[in-house]
Every structure is written in C-alpha cells, then in structure tokens.
Amino acid sequence: MRRRFRKVNPPPPLMLSPMIDMIFLLLVFFIVSTMYMSELRSIPIRLPSAKNSETLKKSNFTVSIKKDASLYLEETPIELQQLIHKVKIENEKNPEFSIMIRAEEEVGYKAVITVIDELRGAGVNRLGLATDLEDER
Numbered sequence: 001m002r003r004r005f006r007k008v009n010p011p012p013p014l015m016l017s018p019m020i021d022m023i024f025l026l027l028v029f030f031i032v033s034t035m036y037m038s039e040l041r042s043i044p045i046r047l048p049s050a051k052n053s054e055t056l057k058k059s060n061f062t063v064s065i066k067k068d069a070s071l072y073l074e075e076t077p078i079e080l081q082q083l084i085h086k087v088k089i090e091n092e093k094n095p096e097f098s099i100m101i102r103a104e105e106e107v108g109y110k111a112v113i114t115v116i117d118e119l120r121g122a123g124v125n126r127l128g129l130a131t132d133l134e135d136e137r
Helices: 017-039 080-093 109-121
Strands: 061-065 071-073 076-078 099-103 127-129
Touching (some): 071 080, 080 109, 109 127
Parallel strands (some): 061 099
Antiparallel strands (some): 061 071
C-alpha cells in the first residue's frame, strides 16, 4: 500500500500594495476634510464686500458680530467681557495669537470699533476683518 502524495501548492502571496494605497487615500481624505471643517466653525452672516483685500490663511479665534451687536466666539454667543477674558488667557499662551472679526454688513461702525478697541486693550495686535470678494456675490 503505497500512499499517493499530492503536490500542495503554497498559498499565493498577500498583495499589500493596494491595501496601503487605500489607507493613504483615506488618510488624505480625512486630513483635507478636517481642514475644511475648521474653517466652517462660525455662525452664518452676510459679510460686507471689498475689491482689494488679501486672504489670510488661519486665525486662532473667529469673532462674529450680528446686526443687533451680539457677539459670537466661533458659534457660541458670548459677552464682551467674557471674550476679553478668554483672549487674555490665549494671548499669554501664544504670542502669535490672532483674531478674525466677522461683522455683518448692517452692523454699526461703533460696535465694530468697540470690539476692536477692547481686543487691542487686551493685548491682541493681530486683528483681521473678514469681507467677501465682490466677485463671490
């Protein structure tokens, strides 16, 4: 009685390169989507337009001023004194700290100047005013 041995083929090698490609593709997707999500963290308001303005890449805080002169830090309503307190704390941590001010088109000049004056008094030297380009309207 002789046994017959079948020739057993080794299993095919595992192809890792397509899997690695998919992992990098997912990684790029999440990085890009996270970058866009950080820009959208503010309440929707109508900004005034400007022909000659430059685009800033990033600010640490975004302060929005609605037409009733109410203030928002990112999406959260906030009083001026609370805002100044948070700004002072952040400014101590980060000397390159900056604030982007987004005021609605109908907001009075006095309300914007009051906020800017208080922020300057808190030690913030990097302020920006957000506008829409006239072409985007």
